Every structure is written in C-alpha cells, then in structure tokens.
Amino acid sequence: MARWQPGxxxxxxxxxxxxxxxxGFEGTTVAEIASRAGLTERTxxxxxxxxxxxxxxxxxxFEATFVEHVAAAPxxxxxxxxxxxxxxxxxxxxxxxxxxxxxxQRQTIIDANPGLRERELLKxxxxxxxxxxxxxxxxxPEPAAVLSAECGVTIFRVAFSRWVAANEDGGMVPILDDVxxxxxxxxxxxx
Amino acid sequence: MARWQPGxxxxxxxxxxxxxxxxGFEGTTVAEIASRAGLTERTxxxxxxxxxxxxxxxxxxFEATFVEHVAAAPxxxxxxxxxxxxxxxxxxxxxxxxxxxxxxQRQTIIDANPGLRERELLKxxxxxxxxxxxxxxxxxPEPAAVLSAECGVTIFRVAFSRWVAANEDGGMVPILDDVxxxxxxxxxxxx
DNA sequence: TTCTCGATGTCATCAACTGACATCAGCCTA
DNA sequence: TAGGCTGATGTCAGTTGATGACATCGAGAA
Numbered sequence: 001m002a003r004w005q006p007g008x009x010x011x012x013x014x015x016x017x018x019x020x021x022x023x024g025f026e027g028t029t030v031a032e033i034a035s036r037a038g039l040t041e042r043t044x045x046x047x048x049x050x051x052x053x054x055x056x057x058x059x060x061x062f063e064a065t066f067v068e069h070v071a072a073a074p075x076x077x078x079x080x081x082x083x084x085x086x087x088x089x090x091x092x093x094x095x096x097x098x099x100x101x102x103x104x105q106r107q108t109i110i111d112a113n114p115g116l117r118e119r120e121l122l123k124x125x126x127x128x129x130x131x132x133x134x135x136x137x138x139x140x141p142e143p144a145a146v147l148s149a150e151c152g153v154t155i156f157r158v159a160f161s162r163w164v165a166a167n168e169d170g171g172m173v174p175i176l177d178d179v180x181x182x183x184x185x186x187x188x189x190x191x
Numbered sequence: 192m193a194r195w196q197p198g199x200x201x202x203x204x205x206x207x208x209x210x211x212x213x214x215g216f217e218g219t220t221v222a223e224i225a226s227r228a229g230l231t232e233r234t235x236x237x238x239x240x241x242x243x244x245x246x247x248x249x250x251x252x253f254e255a256t257f258v259e260h261v262a263a264a265p266x267x268x269x270x271x272x273x274x275x276x277x278x279x280x281x282x283x284x285x286x287x288x289x290x291x292x293x294x295x296q297r298q299t300i301i302d303a304n305p306g307l308r309e310r311e312l313l314k315x316x317x318x319x320x321x322x323x324x325x326x327x328x329x330x331x332p333e334p335a336a337v338l339s340a341e342c343g344v345t346i347f348r349v350a351f352s353r354w355v356a357a358n359e360d361g362g363m364v365p366i367l368d369d370v371x372x373x374x375x376x377x378x379x380x381x382x
Numbered sequence: 383t384t385c386t387c388g389a390t391g392t393c394a395t396c397a398a399c400t401g402a403c404a405t406c407a408g409c410c411t412a
Numbered sequence: 413t414a415g416g417c418t419g420a421t422g423t424c425a426g427t428t429g430a431t432g433a434c435a436t437c438g439a440g441a442a
Contacts, residue, residue: 003438031429040391045430074211080377114313121312122305146349147374154341158334159383187378190271194407195420231422236399267393 009047009057013039016054021105025051025113051117055106063127065090069136079140083131084180085151091156091172095163104164128153155179195264200238200248202228207245216242216304227336231365243310246297258279261325270331273324275371282347282363284352286354295355347371 005011015037019028030051035042048054069086077085095103110116132150140148159176166175196202210219221242231262249320260277264310268276286294322340326330329337350367357366 008389017199030430031428042392042431043390043431046390049430050213051429078377078380118309118313121316122309125308125312143349143353143370144377145371147345147370147377150345151342151374151377154345158337158341162278168328174230175304179334179338182334184378186269186271186278186335186342187375189269190275190375199420221399222397232398233423234421240399241435242398381391 004015005038008037008039008043012039012044012047013054013057017106017109020109024113025109025116041169052116054118055110056119058125059123059126062090062094063130065093066127067134070131071138072100073138079144079148080151083140083148084133084155086131086161087152087156088161088173091159091176095160095172097169097171100164100169103160106159107164124153126159151183155183196229199228199230201235203230203235203238204245207373208300209370211246212298216300217315217382225249237378240311240348243307245311246301246307247314250314250317253281254321257318258325259322261322262329266329266331270326270335270339271342273326275346277322278347278350279367280369282350285362286351288360288362291350291355291360294351296351298355310343315348342374346374 007033008097011032014035016028019033019036022028031041034041037044048057066086069089070082073082073085108116110120127150128146135145135148136142159172159179162177162179163172163178198363203224207219207224210224210227210245221235222232225232228235239248257277260280261273264273265277319337319340322343323336326336326339327333346367350363350370353370354363354366
C-alpha cells in the first residue's frame, strides 16, 4: 500500500479553490487548506510558493502556448497580426464555451481580493514579456515588439472579462474579434 | 517643545527609500526602518498600509492629474486623443529632465523585486480604471473607454521605461510622442 | 536483506501585520 | 490657571504566511 495518497498537488488545488469560494481568500488560512487536504502546512508550501500561487498554476503552459503561436506565424506577418492570431488560437484552445463557468468562478475569487489581482497582473506582465521576446526573435524591432505584445495582452484581457461577464454562452473568439476591430478603429480615429 | 518630531511621514519615506536602495526590499525589515526613523513598527503601519506602499505614496495625486486632464479635453475630442493629451500633460508636470535620477533610483528598486512590481502593476491598473471612468463620463461608450485607457497606460509605461533607461537627459515628452506614433502605425499596418 | 531515495511530517523561527489599551504634551475652556 | 480632551505615538500580545533543518518511513533498487 502506498504510503501517501497520490495526486497531492491536485488535491491541494481543489481544496484551495473550494475554500476560497466559500470563505474568501483572506478568510482561509493555509493551515486550514492543508488540513482539509489531509496534509501539513509545510507540504502546501512545497507545492506552491505562496498562498496566491495556487490559483495561477498552469500559467506556464498558457504562456508557452501564446509564445508558440507567435513564433509559428508565417514569416513576414506583421507583429500585431501575429499577436492577434496567437490570442485567437489560445482563446479557442483554453476558453471554449464549456469552460466559462469555471473561469467565472475563478475570476470572481480573484476580483474580490487586491492581492490576487496583483498576482494576476504580474502573470499577465510575464506573458507580455514572453510575447515581446518571441516577436523580437522573429525580427520585430523595439518598441514595436513591446507595444504589440502589450496591446495583445490588453485585448486578451478586455475580451476575457467581457466573455466571463456575458449572458449568452459561447466561445471567446467572436468577442475577441470585436475588441480587435474596436482597438484598430480607435487608433485610426485619433487626431 | 513639541512632544514628537514633525514630518513623520516624510521621515519614514526617506528612510525607507534609503534602506531599500542600500539593502534591497527583502533585506530591510519594517522594524529597521522604524527604528532608524526614530519610531516604532506600529507607527509605520499607521502611516502605510504595508511595507510596499511607501514607494507608492502620492499615487492618488498622480492619478487625479490624469483624470483631470482627460475630463478637461475639449468636447468632441476622440477618446484616444484625450488620453494621449493627458499623458503628455502629466509627463510634463511630473517627469521633467531634473526628476530622472530620482525616478531611476525608485524604478531600480521596484524592478528588483516581484512584490513591488506587483504593487506597481496594481496601481497602474487603478489608473487605467480611473481614466476609463473619466472617459465614460464624457460619453465614450464601452469598450472604447477601457481600450483607450489601457492603451494610454501602456504608452505611458513604455515611454517611461525608455525615458528612465535613456542616456541623454531630457524630458519624457519626445519619447512619448514617438511611442504614440509607433502604436498608431502598428495598428494601422496590421492585416 | 539491506540501502537509498523521495515525499511528507515535525519543530523552531522570523517578519509582516493587527487590535486593544496606555501615555502624555499641548490646546481648549471654564 | 486647573482640569479635561485630543491626537500622535508607544507597548504588548497575538495571528498568519513563509522558510530552514532535520526526522520519518514505505517502496523499489542492489
């Protein structure tokens, strides 16, 4: 018989999400999470660098997907276009209609706590950096690389928040396309 | 004779900046700051909500200036134009050539620590929200308001970081104008 | 059988905060 | 001018997040 239950990480994640949803982020102690998962506080911190990080596990994969799509854009693709294509692809893979309920629950938790919003912003900032690097590697000069990446992440964020808040069920892609069009119109119209 | 030395807040700020510069953010304890300022840890926390916040005091004034300038744009001004004008004004008021050394020191401290970067991003996110609200109040619909505000803050951030890193001394405005032009070109060129 | 390894537990410690209450110079008022 | 009030600060005790050092002990290798 195995000495420990398998799936420690997943158990910790599930417990954390449930408790945060029940009691809020600040109302939940790490000791509580660990004990409900049948583990120790110390073990929690072996799997997650801090209490916030649990909600952002899997971010690497997410970021890597973005980067791959940017890198895979046909040579000669305009940087901004490469970025929007990557976002579209990620939106399709990671945010189909069926995932909306989960995304909404998670986002509700994050939005309720400044500390979690901070962490979310830091992650998105990391994403920006990674995409900018990917663009630079395919020859985009500065400041075009950073600007394209930043605008891309902005578009993603705005579209995501509208998708999560929307009433009708559907994928994120149509909303995304709207937001891209709107941004381009805005920049074009500016005096 | 006064019971306490005046200028407590300022003393704490100065001490904090100095210690962070000397020893880094993590290498400095609040107890250390307080004691060097001739005060108690408890008093520190009466002035600043947490250890990071010291570096971001004055953010309200900064944000208010942005908002005022957006609100003061002539009626009919395009949202993106209103935002870029506001940034230009703030750049002139808050970031003249003479302020560069200070800005650089502060930014070096922030960039060296993820926790401080988080806080910075949260503040900028607050700024975005405030500008979006100001735009909405002058009739800009969604998602144009949010997008203009987001792009505005992006432009500001990119320009700021280039200004801080630049070799020649000068104000932030010329760099800013470059970045705006580049962003518009990017959006226009996208397929 | 014995050894080693890796996941977990135990324990001690620190630093960031927070609430409750004490102190006391200077001002206000009778 | 006595006496009380106020507001900035100190004191103290406690909680929680986070980290290092070391112990434990099944499982699988040698």
